[in-house]
Amino acid sequence: MEVLSIVLGGGKGTRLFPLTQSRAKPAVPFGGRFRLVDIPISNCINADFRQIYILTQFNSASLHLHLSQTYVFDSFTRGFVEILAAEQTFEHSGWYEGTADAVRKNFIHFRTQNPKYYIILSGDQLYRMDLKELLSKHRDSGAAITIATTAVSREDASQLGILKANKNNEITEFMEKPGPVKDISDFKIPAELRQDKNGKGDEYLGSMGIYVFNAEAMESCLANELTDFGKEIIPAAINKLKVNAYLFDGYWEDIGTIRSFYEANLDLTTLRPKFDFYDEDAPIYTHMRNLPPSKMNFSNMNQSIAAEGCIITNASITNSIVGVRTIIESGSSLNGVVCMGADYYESEIQKQQNAEARVPNIGIGRGAIVKGAIIDKNACIGEGCRIGVDAIPRVDGNYGHYYIVDGIIVIPKNAVLYPGAVI
Known part of the structure; x- marks a missing residue:
C-alpha cells in the first residue's frame, strides 16, 4: 500500500457542546444532510486514497453507524473506512492522550497495511483539497514531513499553529497556538508572498492540521512519549528532519465552535457560498437514505x-x-x-x-x-x-x-x- 489515511476524531468536543452531547464531533450533522466526517473522507476518496482509519474515543456509536451504512467498498478495491476507538491492550491501558498518542497506540493496526506514506487529517474541518497533489508535492520535495498551510489573520492565528517557511517552502520555525497577546510579528508572511483572500488581513501562515509523513519518519517521530503533533512532534521534527509547507489557497474553515459551525452552515445558503457542494468532479459523499424529494x-x-x-x-x-x-x-x-x-x-x-x-x-x-x-x-x-x-x-x-x-x-x-x- 502506498497511502494510509488517518482522520483524527478529536476529543470530547466541548466547544461544540451540546451538539456533541450524544455523538462524536465528526458525526455532527452539517449542511442539512451531511456529517462533518464526510468532508475528509470524501477528499480521500476523490484522491483514490481508500484505506482510511477514523480515530475516536468519545460517543462513537453514532459515528460508527454512519460510517458502516455509508462507506461500503466492493471487494475489488481493497478499500475500507474503519473506526479505531481507544482500546485497552497489554501495552496501553488508557485513553488517547493527544493526536500523536492516538496514532502511536494504533501502530499495531497501521503496520499491517505497510504504507509508504501516512496522511493525517482532521475530522472537523470544511474544505476541498486535492490530496493527490499534496502527496505529489510532498514526494517531489524530498521532505520527510509536509504540513498543509493556509494564510490566516492575526485573530485566527491565536488558535492555530503558525510557522515560518523559506523560499523553498522549508519550515524553519513553528509555534503552536500563540494566543491573542504574544508578539508574533516576526512570523508575518513577507509582503511579496501574501495572498489575502478575504480582506481580513491574512498575514500569517497557519497549520491546517493536515500532515503527510513518510512511514519511516512517522515511526521515528513517535518513538517517544510525546502526545501532540502540533505542540510537540512537529516542533521537534523541524530540528532534525526536512519539513515542508504545502500552500493551500482555497476555502478552509475549522469547525471548532458553535459560532463557527452556525456561520459555516448559513454561508451555504448565500448566493456564492465559500464552500461549494455543487462540484461534480469532487463530490462530498454521505449516507444514501433513499428519501423522497422535499x-x-x-x-x-x-x-x-x-x-x-x-x-x-x-x-x-x-x-x-x-x-x-x-x-x-x-x-x-x-x-x-x-x-x-x-x-x-x-x-x-x-x-x-x-x-x-x-x-x-x-x-x-x-x-x-x-x-x-x-x-x-x-x-x-x-x-x-x-x-x-x-x-x-x-x-x-x-x-x-x-x-x-x-x-x-x-x-x-x-x-x-x-x-x-x-x-
Missing part, C-alpha cells in the same frame, strides 16, 4: 436549503438550513436557523400517542417563529413557540430545554418545547 406546500423560501424528505406547509423560510425529514407546519417562520431534521418519520400511532400526552410532534409546529438558532435532530417544537424573536438577553448557559452558546440558541437533540414556549 415537498413545499404554498411556502416562501428565500436563500435557503431544504434537504430531502421534508414537508413544508404554508411557511416562510429565510437564510436557513432545513435538514432531512423536517416537518414544518402551517404559519411557521424560520430566519437564520440551522435545522438538522429527524432520524425517522413518526407514525400515525405515535402522533396519536403524542396528542394524548399533549406532546408536540417532531418538527416545527403550527405558527412557531424561530430566529437565529440551531435545532438539533428529532426536536419537537410546539405550536406557537417563539425562539430568538423577543428581546431577551442571550447569556451563555444551560437553560434546561435549551442552551445558549456563543450567543446562539441551541435546541438539543430530542428536546421537547411545549406549545407557546418563549425563548
Whole structure:
C-alpha cells in the first residue's frame, strides 16, 4: 500500500457542546444532510486514497453507524473506512492522550497495511483539497514531513499553529497556538508572498492540521512519549528532519465552535457560498437514505436549503438550513436557523400517542417563529413557540430545554418545547 489515511476524531468536543452531547464531533450533522466526517473522507476518496482509519474515543456509536451504512467498498478495491476507538491492550491501558498518542497506540493496526506514506487529517474541518497533489508535492520535495498551510489573520492565528517557511517552502520555525497577546510579528508572511483572500488581513501562515509523513519518519517521530503533533512532534521534527509547507489557497474553515459551525452552515445558503457542494468532479459523499424529494406546500423560501424528505406547509423560510425529514407546519417562520431534521418519520400511532400526552410532534409546529438558532435532530417544537424573536438577553448557559452558546440558541437533540414556549 502506498497511502494510509488517518482522520483524527478529536476529543470530547466541548466547544461544540451540546451538539456533541450524544455523538462524536465528526458525526455532527452539517449542511442539512451531511456529517462533518464526510468532508475528509470524501477528499480521500476523490484522491483514490481508500484505506482510511477514523480515530475516536468519545460517543462513537453514532459515528460508527454512519460510517458502516455509508462507506461500503466492493471487494475489488481493497478499500475500507474503519473506526479505531481507544482500546485497552497489554501495552496501553488508557485513553488517547493527544493526536500523536492516538496514532502511536494504533501502530499495531497501521503496520499491517505497510504504507509508504501516512496522511493525517482532521475530522472537523470544511474544505476541498486535492490530496493527490499534496502527496505529489510532498514526494517531489524530498521532505520527510509536509504540513498543509493556509494564510490566516492575526485573530485566527491565536488558535492555530503558525510557522515560518523559506523560499523553498522549508519550515524553519513553528509555534503552536500563540494566543491573542504574544508578539508574533516576526512570523508575518513577507509582503511579496501574501495572498489575502478575504480582506481580513491574512498575514500569517497557519497549520491546517493536515500532515503527510513518510512511514519511516512517522515511526521515528513517535518513538517517544510525546502526545501532540502540533505542540510537540512537529516542533521537534523541524530540528532534525526536512519539513515542508504545502500552500493551500482555497476555502478552509475549522469547525471548532458553535459560532463557527452556525456561520459555516448559513454561508451555504448565500448566493456564492465559500464552500461549494455543487462540484461534480469532487463530490462530498454521505449516507444514501433513499428519501423522497422535499415537498413545499404554498411556502416562501428565500436563500435557503431544504434537504430531502421534508414537508413544508404554508411557511416562510429565510437564510436557513432545513435538514432531512423536517416537518414544518402551517404559519411557521424560520430566519437564520440551522435545522438538522429527524432520524425517522413518526407514525400515525405515535402522533396519536403524542396528542394524548399533549406532546408536540417532531418538527416545527403550527405558527412557531424561530430566529437565529440551531435545532438539533428529532426536536419537537410546539405550536406557537417563539425562539430568538423577543428581546431577551442571550447569556451563555444551560437553560434546561435549551442552551445558549456563543450567543446562539441551541435546541438539543430530542428536546421537547411545549406549545407557546418563549425563548
